[in-house]
Amino acid sequence: MIYAIVGHPNAGKTTLFNTLTGKSATVGNWHGVTVEKEQSTFSYNGQTHNLIDLPGIYSLACACSEERVTQDFLINNDYQGVIFVVEAKKVKRAEKLIFELKKLNKKVVVFVNGYDQFKKDGGKIDFNKMQTSLQVEVVLGNAFDKNSAFKLLQILQLHSIGLPIKNGNETNKDEEYFFPPKRKIKFQDLFLNKFVALPVFVASMVFTFWFCFGKFSPISLISVAISRLFDDFIIKLLSFAVKDVISPFLYGLIFDGIFKGVISVLEFLPQVCALSLCMNFLNQSGFFSRFSAVADDFLSKFGLSGRALYALVCGFGCTAVALTSVNGISDEKIKRRVALSLPIVSCSAKTPVYAFLAKGLFGNRAFLVISAIYFSSIVLPLVNSYFLKKTFIKGETENYVSEIADMRIPAFKPLLKSLQKTAIQFIIKVGTVILISSALVWILKSISFDFKLLSNDEIENSMLCLIGKRLAFLFHPIGILNWEYAVGAVVGLFAKEGVVSTLSLLGAGVLPLSFQSKIAFIVFCYAYTPCVTALGSFKREFGVKFMLICAIYWLIGGFLLSYLTYFILNL
Amino acid sequence: MILSKAEIGKDYLVLKISANQKDKIKLYKLGVFKMQTLRLVNKIAGGGVIISVKFSDIVVGKNVAEKITVEKL
Structure with missing residues (x-):
């Protein structure tokens, strides 16, 4: 049936x-x-x-x-x-x-x-x-x-x-x-007032970022506990148990390659889940739906509409999923502007990247850096859409007529289900793409082009180093001379979390960088070409041509934004 | 009077909708058509309005709200 x-x-x-x-x-x-x-x-x-x-x-x-x-x-x-x-x-x-x-x-x-x-x-x-x-x-x-x-x-x-x-x-x-019941002036009608809706939106975002990334927030403490559990206990125990049983190559591949790469990403599971939970809570409460009505006029100035807000909010979860939701927009021009702006809405895969880089590079001030990046994720897509409206995708927006959702306290079960889904997807990704890329990076850093096994001191002769050095010039304008960052960026094309596993594996977290270079590299990671899954989604929804345009647009965009950031910070 | 000039919290009867066909269809699907009653729930920045029709809250952008003629009930 x-x-x-x-x-x-x-x-x-x-x-x-x-x-x-x-x-x-x-x-x-x-x-x-x-x-x-x-x-x-x-x-x-x-x-x-x-x-x-x-x-x-x-x-x-x-x-x-x-x-x-x-x-x-x-x-x-x-x-x-x-x-x-x-x-x-x-x-x-x-x-x-x-x-x-x-x-x-x-x-x-x-x-x-x-x-x-x-x-x-x-x-x-x-x-x-x-x-x-x-x-x-x-x-x-x-x-x-x-x-x-x-x-x-x-x-x-x-x-x-x-x-x-x-x-x-x-x-x-x-x-x-x-x-029917009699319609009363309801509490939720307050959220249709811009003087209420806007402060509530900003406050909920600030709370979300503090809850997920704040130094003493419960989520950060859980993340630290997970990291310690793996580093100080499980890995040491396993390492002690198998060190004399397996060959040094296999030991290096498993412990210095796979485990190091996988755990460096896995420790951010609490942050990814917490961010997803907060966004889902706001989404299911109906607040975003009401906010879209208030924000419509403002968004239309940037070539978007209230309806586009849903796709942009979805972008905080996953760019590929958000691209599917773009189908709900009937105006073709708005649809394309939103699609080309989604790569700079920070998806959950970028959360570990920011957390890793900010924690390693800025210590106690990490929360401020991450919050700034996430607020950029709200502002820059609007700027990009405005740029597209004035240049490549010209035209005015359609009139907004839409039903808006009632506000309610989200039901516990759907929230729990979506949290479970986020956690499972993250763990699967770590267990597949990140595991394979960590193993590959370790193998490529351990062998030379004439297939000779190298020790840690000979890494300069490895395949990975030679490939990385060929690409490193792209990061010279932002003051980064180390090839490790170029390799991290390449791996990040397959899955953004790959930047973390690669840099962690290559020990790039401890390499000395100037303040300006650190910020410029984070900006690059924020803006450059979306991962292959998202590009696949672009191909499915808009065709190969638009996918290639997006990939090139944000490759150039990522570099230009990072160069510009470095230049401004050096003024 | 036009919908965007209506008073918050009051009930109105739709007399005329002079929007383009696409917007008329959108409004019709949401239950907004000639001789239908509605309540103005709120006004939003930029001239748009939120109306309540048959227990649904509907946002109507400025350009469309200016093309709906209503009469106070």
């Missing part, structure tokens, strides 16, 4: 999808989070169901941007039924779409999400009258609640064994089933 989950944007479709399938697809309290269809199977009472989560749609008649994915699926694909998800207080507005769906001659089950809160606010839905009025099966519940999902499954089960679902076409309009 194949079922499509359909509904207005931000109705809770993906949350229900996750509850039913056990998956952890991205959710957010924002309109247009899901822009592509997602598919998964689940079993219930021995029967396998195939569930397809579709982007939100308001009407089948006039679809735009991501709505076309849903329209196309519903009209052209084979499926047995539709699970229609609707927010309790918006049931009346959804009637039109329910009738459109019924005309497709598919079974429709309506899932009314957020009913508990609706009741608490003083609203009421007469369940029986609603079923009679709309001639569909109705389930009242909460998308993240397993009991609600269980009720839905029971109905789907009845359907699958051939019992009919109420699905007639007659509507008895005399039957009023919806009794």
Whole structure:
């Protein structure tokens, strides 16, 4: 049995999808989070169901941007039924779409999400009258609640064994089933005032950065504890156990190469998770959605719109994912400006890079340096978009008309799921790309071009050193003469965390650098070409040509910004 | 009067929408059309407004808000 989950944007479709399938697809309290269809199977009472989560749609008649994915699926694909998800207080507005769906001659089950809160606010839905009025099966519940999902499954089960679902076409309009609560001036309306929204935004960002990177923040202390646990205990213990058992080459590869590289990145797991948690909290609270309305006019001056804010916020997680969310923007010019600005929104992969470089180079002042970089991640994409608007991607922005999300305290489960997803993805990346690149870097630094094994004192004759020296001239203008930094930048093209593992492995953290050079190198790491995963996403969304443009644009951009920083700091 | 000049917290009836077809469709999908009631929730910087229609909060940019004619209820 194949079922499509359909509904207005931000109705809770993906949350229900996750509850039913056990998956952890991205959710957010924002309109247009899901822009592509997602598919998964689940079993219930021995029967396998195939569930397809579709982007939100308001009407089948006039679809735009991501709505076309849903329209196309519903009209052209084979499926047995539709699970229609609707927010309790918006049931009346959804009637039109329910009738459109019924005309497709598919079974429709309506899932009314957020009913508990609706009741608490003083609203009421007469369940029986609603079923009679709309001639569909109705389930009242909460998308993240397993009991609600269980009720839905029971109905789907009845359907699958051939019992009919109420699905007639007659509507008895005399039957009023919806009794809404009175609209009050709500606390959340305060966040639509720029004098409230802007300070709250700045304060939440400052708190986030302190929480993740502050010297005495709990997260920094956990990070230090993890680092000590590995360095002072696990590695020493393992090293003691196998030192005399394995060959010196293998020992070097495992302990000086793989372990050193992997652990140098892994110790930043708490920071990556904490940053993701804070951003997800703000996202799921609906604050960003409200802020996008306040910021629309300001953003339009830079060639963006309030809708672009979602993609930019996603960029703090992963550039590749953020590029997919760009599909939710209907204006093609804004879409391209956002895409070309995303590489300078600091993704979570860059977090270990800043933390490692700032900690190693600035000690106690690391928090200030990292905060400055993250605030640049908010300001510079706007500057870049303005530059693109005036040069390569000219044109005014479209008029902003959009629904905005209600603010709420984020549910614990989805937050925990997304945290778990971030941690697993980070660990997988460290266990694959970083592990392989650390091993490769160590092998290349340990052998010469005539394949002679070298000792640590002979590193100047290694393959890695000779390759690095060929590229080192690019960093001479910022006062860096050491080849190690050039190698780190190259490895960073595969995964940004590779900069950390490589520099740690080559001992670059202890190399003497001037204050200006340190800052300029951090700026370079912040701005240069995104990793191969992000470039792959560019290719998928915009084609090879645009991907190459982006890669070259930010390679040149990264160097120019770092040169400019060095120049300004030397004035 | 035009929507951007309306009073915060008051209910209005939409009399006319003279925006372009693309914006009209967007508004229609969100439940904003002729003879529909709405409430002005807030005004935002730059001339845009936040309205409430059938329990949904909708942001309407300045250019569109100026093209919606409303009457106080």
